[in-house]
Amino acid sequence: MRDGGGTTKGIAVRGVSKVFDAAAAAVRALDDVSVTIHENEFFTLLGPSGCGKTTLLRLIAGFESPSAGEILLDGAPLAHLPPFRRPVNTVFQNYALFPHMSVMENVAFGLEMLGKPKREIEKTVNDMLRLVRMEELRDRATNKISGGQQQRVALARALAPRPKVLLLDEPLSALDLKLRKEMQIELKRLQKDTGITFVFVTHDQEEALTMSDRVAVMSQGKILQVGSPREIYEHPAKRFVADFIGETNYLEAEIVASGHGQAQIRLSSGAQIAASLPEGGRLTGKVTVVVRPEHASLTLDAAKATFSGRLENIVYFGTDTHYHVRLADGSLFTVRMQNARGHEETDRINAEVGVILAENAAQVLRD
Amino acid sequence: MAALDLEPDPDRRPLTIASTAERGAIRRRWFLTAPALLVLILAASGPLLIVLAYSFLKAGAYGGVVWEFSGEAWFKVVFQRDIFDGTMSYADAHLSILWRSIKLSFLTTILAVALGFPTAYFIATRPPRTRNLWMFLITIPFWTNLLIRTFAIMEVIRNEGIVNTVLMSLGIIDEPIQMMYTNFAIALGMVYVYLPLMVLPIYASMEKLDFRLVEAGYDLYATRIRVFTRVIIPLVKPGIVAGFILVFIPALGAYVTPRILGGGKNMMLGNLIELQFGQGRNWPLGAALSITLLAIVMIALIVYVRGTRRAAGDHG
Numbered sequence: 044m045r046d047g048g049g050t051t052k053g054i055a056v057r058g059v060s061k062v063f064d065a066a067a068a069a070v071r072a073l074d075d076v077s078v079t080i081h082e083n084e085f086f087t088l089l090g091p092s093g094c095g096k097t098t099l100l101r102l103i104a105g106f107e108s109p110s111a112g113e114i115l116l117d118g119a120p121l122a123h124l125p126p127f128r129r130p131v132n133t134v135f136q137n138y139a140l141f142p143h144m145s146v147m148e149n150v151a152f153g154l155e156m157l158g159k160p161k162r163e164i165e166k167t168v169n170d171m172l173r174l175v176r177m178e179e180l181r182d183r184a185t186n187k188i189s190g191g192q193q194q195r196v197a198l199a200r201a202l203a204p205r206p207k208v209l210l211l212d213e214p215l216s217a218l219d220l221k222l223r224k225e226m227q228i229e230l231k232r233l234q235k236d237t238g239i240t241f242v243f244v245t246h247d248q249e250e251a252l253t254m255s256d257r258v259a260v261m262s263q264g265k266i267l268q269v270g271s272p273r274e275i276y277e278h279p280a281k282r283f284v285a286d287f288i289g290e291t292n293y294l295e296a297e298i299v300a301s302g303h304g305q306a307q308i309r310l311s312s313g314a315q316i317a318a319s320l321p322e323g324g325r326l327t328g329k330v331t332v333v334v335r336p337e338h339a340s341l342t343l344d345a346a347k348a349t350f351s352g353r354l355e356n357i358v359y360f361g362t363d364t365h366y367h368v369r370l371a372d373g374s375l376f377t378v379r380m381q382n383a384r385g386h387e388e389t390d391r392i393n394a395e396v397g398v399i400l401a402e403n404a405a406q407v408l409r410d
Numbered sequence: 411m412a413a414l415d416l417e418p419d420p421d422r423r424p425l426t427i428a429s430t431a432e433r434g435a436i437r438r439r440w441f442l443t444a445p446a447l448l449v450l451i452l453a454a455s456g457p458l459l460i461v462l463a464y465s466f467l468k469a470g471a472y473g474g475v476v477w478e479f480s481g482e483a484w485f486k487v488v489f490q491r492d493i494f495d496g497t498m499s500y501a502d503a504h505l506s507i508l509w510r511s512i513k514l515s516f517l518t519t520i521l522a523v524a525l526g527f528p529t530a531y532f533i534a535t536r537p538p539r540t541r542n543l544w545m546f547l548i549t550i551p552f553w554t555n556l557l558i559r560t561f562a563i564m565e566v567i568r569n570e571g572i573v574n575t576v577l578m579s580l581g582i583i584d585e586p587i588q589m590m591y592t593n594f595a596i597a598l599g600m601v602y603v604y605l606p607l608m609v610l611p612i613y614a615s616m617e618k619l620d621f622r623l624v625e626a627g628y629d630l631y632a633t634r635i636r637v638f639t640r641v642i643i644p645l646v647k648p649g650i651v652a653g654f655i656l657v658f659i660p661a662l663g664a665y666v667t668p669r670i671l672g673g674g675k676n677m678m679l680g681n682l683i684e685l686q687f688g689q690g691r692n693w694p695l696g697a698a699l700s701i702t703l704l705a706i707v708m709i710a711l712i713v714y715v716r717g718t719r720r721a722a723g724d725h726g
Contacts (some may be wrong), residue, residue, distance in 0.1 A: 126629050144647070152640075200630070
């Protein structure tokens with residue numbers, strides 16, 4: 044990972060574990076997690092429910108304390124600070140707006156608690172309401188506004204005290220698809236405008252890919268991979284990461300030669316291709332390789348093909364078409380091709396077809 | 411209405427039928443609720459009207475009333491006439507009893523909030539399975555007769571009671587502390603008796619409290635005290651107000667507790683009213699005092715309704 048230890052700005056999570064003691068069985072929600080979140084970064088914790096992403100968020104907020112390890116903010120440990128002394132604010136999953144206060148009072152709450160002068164509070168609240176486009180509804184009760192509006196008030200409330208870090212716990216999950224798309228763009232805009240570090244928790248891979256500067260994929264209390272959305276998508280290091288994000292083909296292969304993060308591998312069909320190696324992966328022997336369906340194409344020219352198989356099924360998706368190819372070893376390989384205008388679709392089910400892999404399409408997995 | 415416009419029949423019969431049916435339904439509803447309404451009118455308003463009427467009549471020599479209009483009873487609630495020279499002065503005895511009733515009821519209510527709120531908070535923050543057990547324990551005193559519970563208190567605080575015996579045997583005091591027949595005894599007894607009525611409504615609203623809002627408060631730089639005063643208290647206010655009413659009103663009219671623990675001299679309004687209908691043989695005065703009590707209760711209720719309406723207005 045990029046953090047060498049020289050930079051102290053941002054959040055450093057060091058060897059953090061969290062064990063919940065539930066009557067009989069202890070649940071290990073986080074297992075020796077280490078990650079660095081840079082300043083001014085839109086960082087996403089992505090994973091299925093129960094993977095520990097919300098626990099990590101609550102540890103940063105201070106609602107829970109780690110069983111082991113430590114969390115540092117700008118180089119200073121947070122452990123002894125209660126939530127109300129951390130320059131960190133949260134946008135809760137259900138927004139948790141105060142029902143006994145108006146929109147404006149909700150946004151002003153944090154500033155009031157910080158003891159800011161009245162004039163300043165008024166100005167900041169106005170600025171925040173303008174930022175989230177809620178100026179007209181400032182005097183409304185929070186249960187008299189729509190879900191999307193509540194969402195924006197929750198954002199304004201958390202941003203008003205200008206925290207160093209904003210934590211967002213699946214804030215879009217309660218919204219409908221259209222609103223969710225709008226809010227994704229809005230959130231990204233807010234992050235850029237304010238320059239505040241966003242730590243965003245979601246189980247939605249698309250959300251993670253579209254908004255984040257970097258993504259950490261989590262499973263069973265561990266962070267499996269951290270990287271830019273492109274790195275995560277195109278060069279997944281582990282089977283779980285490849286599986287969780289997008290569609291994937293798996294191929295069994297053997298490393299022939301390796302070096303500088305690249306390897307020459309031999310597929311079971313006998314073809315030799317270049318592939319990217321994951322950080323800290325093995326350099327010899329049998330490995331699994333992933334290829335994204337859109338990084339492959341079909342051909343009838345056997346000479347050009349990397350390997351071939353029998354075309355078993357064609358599924359039309361509008362913008363593109365999926366071709367399911369049964370390979371010689373019995374596995375299924377999916378090819379996704381964009382539907383070009385005037386492209387004649389010939390029904391060649393059960394025909395023998397060749398598969399061409401794009402350059403740099405193959406990624407070797409660590410596990 | 412749009413559907414009716416499509417109706418081909420020009421004389422709009424469906425509308426007539428519909429409204430006749432509706433009128434029938436309304437009549438039927440009245441008919442069905444009539445027994446309940448009748449019972450309410452006869453059993454609640456009836457006696458009240460009788461009491462009101464009695465307060466404007468003359469007292470019979472041996473109790474009862476003489477059917478003759480008189481403002482004497484109402485006059486006597488507030489004033490007294492000297493037997494010898496007939497000069498008027500305030501009825502100190504009545505006014506002090508009235509004042510003691512309000513004072514002790516208020517004190518009882520405040521103490522009940524002070525004890526009941528932490529209790530309700532404690533129960534509401536237990537895991538759901540143990541919460542019911544705690545609530546069950548709170549209701550146990552209700553299983554025993556009020557009289558017996560009051561005598562039990564007496565056993566604890568009387569001069570030869572548990573407290574004094576223990577304190578004296580430990581050598582902390584030389585002679586027993588006089589606790590019986592004091593305002594303290596009445597307040598203690600009433601707090602004990604009415605405490606569950608405070609815990610229950612506060613617990614009910616506390617249980618509904620979304621503790622994520624408490625977390626949101628902490629997150630937004632509110633200290634524990636600030637979270638308590640700015641988030642928890644406003645959100646459970648309806649429960650506190652309900653508990654306030656549930657304790658204050660019966661405390662104001664309390665009869666058994668002040669009678670036993672207050673003895674004869676520390677009377678409350680309930681005892682004074684009983685006295686007028688009994689030994690005092692002044693039914694009109696008793697009736698006028700009853701209406702006075704009712705008026706105080708109604709004022710308290712109006713304050714309550716105003717308070718909750720404002721709270722509801724805040725919530726939107």
